[in-house]
Amino acid sequence: MxxxxxxxxxxxxxxxxxxxxxxxxxxxxxxxxxxxxxxxxxxxxxxxxxxxxxxxxxxxxxxxxxxxxxxxxxxxxxxxxxxxxxxxxxxxxxxxxxxxxxxxxxxxxxxxxxxxxxxxxxxxxxxxxxxxxxxxxxxxxxxxxxxxxxxxxxxxxxxxxxxxxxxxxxxxxxxxxxxxxxxxxxxxxxxxxxTEKIKLKNPIICGIIFAISIVMLIIAYYNVTAGYSKITNGKQLAIYIVMGCVGTFLFFWSVSGLLLKVVSSMKGIYYKGLNTFTFRQMSSRVNTNVFSMTIISLMLFITICVLSSGLSIRNSLNDSLKQGVPADINFNKVVNLSKEDGYGKKEVESSNKSIFQFFEENGYNIEPYLKEYVDLYIYQSENVTLNDTLGNNDEKDDSPTMLEVSENIVKVSDYNRLARFYGKDTIELNDDEYIVLCDYSPMIKLRNKSLKAGVKINVFGNELIPKYKECQEGFIEMSGNPSNTGIIIVPDGIVDENHKIREFIAANYSMDDKKEVEKFEQKVEKIYDETRWNYMVPMVNTKNNIIDSAVGIGAIGAFIGLYIGVILLISGAAILALKELSESADNVERCRMIRKLGADEKQINKALFRQTALFFIFPLALAIVHSIFGMMFSKQILDFIGTKMIGPSIGMTAIILLVIYGGYFLISYFCSKNIIKE
Structure with a gap:
């Protein structure tokens, strides 16, 4: 039963x-x-x-x-x-x-x-x-x-x-x-x-609270965007996040008391058609759902930011792979070590051998497997540190450990050979000039300020001036995302060969079969694993490994962004839809009374459509404003991992938002229309 x-x-x-x-x-x-x-x-x-x-x-x-x-x-x-x-x-x-x-x-x-x-x-x-x-x-x-x-x-x-x-x-x-x-x-x-008890709020108090909410939101917006560099710990960031949440609640609380007052003062709009009924109902809903509106608006804000950021990581990595992985493999080996620096005999002997010699002595001649390659050396000078190249830049980090790191120096002829191999533009230098190659966004901004100031550097006893007022895009080592923090390109004639610190090789395979390539890479990695504890062994970076790693990071970001974003979006839209249906069920008698007063079905449906649209747009509008500043904050974080292409991901997020959120809005409207119809 x-x-x-x-x-x-x-x-x-x-x-x-x-x-x-x-x-x-x-x-x-x-x-x-x-x-x-x-x-x-x-x-x-x-x-x-x-x-x-x-x-x-x-x-x-x-x-x-x-x-x-x-x-x-x-x-x-x-x-x-x-x-x-x-x-x-x-x-x-x-x-x-x-x-x-x-x-x-x-x-x-x-x-x-x-x-x-x-x-x-x-x-x-x-x-x-x-x-x-x-x-x-x-x-x-x-x-x-x-x-x-x-x-x-x-x-x-x-x-x-x-x-x-x-x-x-x-x-x-x-x-x-x-x-x-x-x-x-x-x-x-x-x-x-x-009916829900609706307390009429004092417009003056609502106006004051509204002003306070706007001030709180502006402070939070500013400190997570323009003032982000002043945030030194997680507690400060948490304070601004809480301030934004409280500001959102106060915004809806104050607007719920001001909405009807403001609209009713516009006589031409308020008394037109069924607008009086529509706005009074809307004011009542906002007034009784302040907390719900706050939660839904914040959920939509998180949805937009998470979806956009996740998709940005994926799109950016795909684009970066096309530009940043132009060869099959990179070898990178430390050279020129000495016992005076505290290194053991095996490390010193190993550092004095070339990359090809190292693999031959370990029973594997790699040269026949390489169709073409470029071999070059990277240098360092005690007088050319990050602190020296940044000069009096007031934005540089005051950390001595960071600033005293020696810059990597490369001959212009060596870089041009590598650039032609990578399919990049070559460069030209006069005898008293230098160029900074950099593609890592945060460092580009820092270095450009110093280059515009014309900071001079002393390289092996030669004073050089910057050829350009900004960094040039380029790199030596392949990477899945822009990660080159800076390489100094100098004329060949001034380089001291005694200051080599690394040997670098970029190469393409002579094999076309994937199984042969996989076998070669496994053998190289095996030698590295067996010898890395006793020798200065070459670091190996392959195109396949970079792509696998980058694709994996992008997929993780995209999947988590989609998962969390879609669920939060569905949840927020569903709560609004259920509230709308509940309100519509309660409005059956009111609609019946309006019909008796002379309103036809077209007018009632039009009023219902506006009412539903306002109910859905209200939390979304503030969420979009939050998201503008939220994405500015996210962009600063994404820049540190070399992520770009935020624009297309925002467009994709807008489409997802339109389909799901807009779909719930239409379903709510038609279901509500079915509930209140005669």
């Missing part, structure tokens, strides 16, 4: 509360998809290094999933609260007819159980289907071979999804039982008649 009644209740509620079921199913599907990444990647042909990165990604996603489960749990409980509020009169009727609170709780238990089973089954089915398409996304991000791909079902992701959502539903059942036992019969019958 109770089970049959529960099933009928769900069937009756399905039409009006489709968003609730849609959100649950979507949450289950997304949870499964992102936890099935390891199983999907197992079917792809990827390198061992990439597979290790996938394992790391899986571990990170497991921890992130705990946070996601908490967010979805909050969403489900929040939605259940609204559904129960809508059905107060129904529960009151059960109690009047003699049904005990225990049986009412059992009805809710069966309903939640049925909803949970439907959501889990449908969500997992959709997740399994959608995860097959995400395999192509995984393959694209990790540059994998899809030739051996087949249908994949992740039992691990399925079990994890079921366990997390069972836990969520158990909490919901406990919450519902507690709510039923706590409620009184009179409250259940009069709950729909009661």
């Amino acid at each position: 109770l089970y049959k009644l529960s099933f009928q209740n769900i069937k009756k509620s399905m039409k009006d509360y489709a968003i609730y079921f849609f959100t649950l199913i979507l949450g289950v599907a997304i949870f499964y998809i992102f936890n099935a990444i390891e199983t999907q990647s197992a079917m792809l042909k990827i390198s061992n290094d990439t597979r290790e990165i996938v394992k790391l990604l899986t571990q990170i996603m497991s921890w992130v999933s705990v946070f996601i489960a908490c967010v979805l749990g909050f969403l489900v409980i929040y939605a259940s609260r609204f559904l129960m509020k809508r059905r107060n009169k129904e529960f009151g009727l059960y109690l009047v007819l003699g049904m005990g609170k225990r049986k009412v709780s059992l009805i809710l238990f069966f309903e939640t159980l049925i909803i949970g089973i439907i959501s889990l089954v449908v969500g997992i089915i959709i997740g399994i289907g959608a995860s097959q398409f995400t395999s192509f996304l995984v393959a694209s991000m990790f540059q994998a071979d899809m030739s051996k791909y087949q249908f994949v079902f992740s039992s691990q992701a399925c079990i994890k999804t079921i366990l997390n959502f069972v836990l969520i539903y158990v909490i919901v059942i406990i919450f519902n039982t507690f709510s039923i036992n706590k409620c009184k019969l009179i409250d259940l019958f009069q709950g729909n008649r009661k």
Whole structure:
């Protein structure tokens, strides 16, 4: 009997509360998809290094999933609260007819159980289907071979999804039982008649609070952007974050008291059509949902920043790989060591041998495997430190350890040979000039200021002036992202050959077969592992390793950004949609009264559309303002890892926001329209 009644209740509620079921199913599907990444990647042909990165990604996603489960749990409980509020009169009727609170709780238990089973089954089915398409996304991000791909079902992701959502539903059942036992019969019958107590706020106080909120937000915005360099520890940053959150709450609190006052003073707008009804309803909603508006706005802000940053890392690394990995392999070896500096006999002897000699003595001649290569030396001078090249720059770091590091010096002829090999532009120098090569954004800004000031340096007894007023883009060693903090290019004739500190080789393979290349790289890495503790061995940096590492970092950033961003976006939009549907159910009588006063369906639907649009736009507008400064802050952090291309990622984020948030808005409008129609 109770089970049959529960099933009928769900069937009756399905039409009006489709968003609730849609959100649950979507949450289950997304949870499964992102936890099935390891199983999907197992079917792809990827390198061992990439597979290790996938394992790391899986571990990170497991921890992130705990946070996601908490967010979805909050969403489900929040939605259940609204559904129960809508059905107060129904529960009151059960109690009047003699049904005990225990049986009412059992009805809710069966309903939640049925909803949970439907959501889990449908969500997992959709997740399994959608995860097959995400395999192509995984393959694209990790540059994998899809030739051996087949249908994949992740039992691990399925079990994890079921366990997390069972836990969520158990909490919901406990919450519902507690709510039923706590409620009184009179409250259940009069709950729909009661309106939220709206305290009219003093406009003067609201104006003062509004001004305070704006000041707090401006201070927070300034200190995380223009004043970021003055932040010395995490506590200061936390203070500004808290200030931004409090400022957001005060903004909504004050606007809720000012909104109606400001709009009502605009007679031409306020008394036009059903605007009086629309704005009074909007003012009431904001007034009674200040905390919810604050949370939703901050969730949207985090969504925009996380999505944009994650996608930026991925896009930037893809672009950087095209520019920063122009050869197959780099070798880099320390040379010219001496016992006087505290080095042992083996290290000194090893440092006096070339890279080719080192590998030959360890039983492997690498030269036949290299089709073409460029061999050069890097020099250092005691009189050319970072402090010397920056001069009197007031923005330089005062840390002695950093400033006293010797600059890397390269002959102009050697660099030009490497530039031609890399396919880059060559450079020319007069006998009294030097050039700084740098592509690491934070250092470019610092060095450019010194170059504009014309800082002179003394290289091996020769005074040189900068040829250009800014750094030139370039590098010696390959990298997955711009990481060259500075290389000094000088005329050949002034270099002292006794100050060599490193030998460097850039080369391309003579082999075309991937298996042969992999075998060669494994052999080179094996020699490095066996000898690195006793000798000054060459460091090896291959194109394949750089790509695997960079692609892995980009994929981790993109996946985590998408996972957190999409879930927070869905949660925020779903809460707004559920609130809108609840309000629409309460407005049925008001709309009926408006019809009696002469309003037609077109006017009522237009008023509903504006009301819903304002309700969705209000938290989004402030979130976008937050995001402008949030992305400026993120850009400063992303610059340190060489990440660029924020523009395209913001565009992609806007599309995701439009599709999901806009989709919830349209569903809310049409469902609300269906609720209030005659």
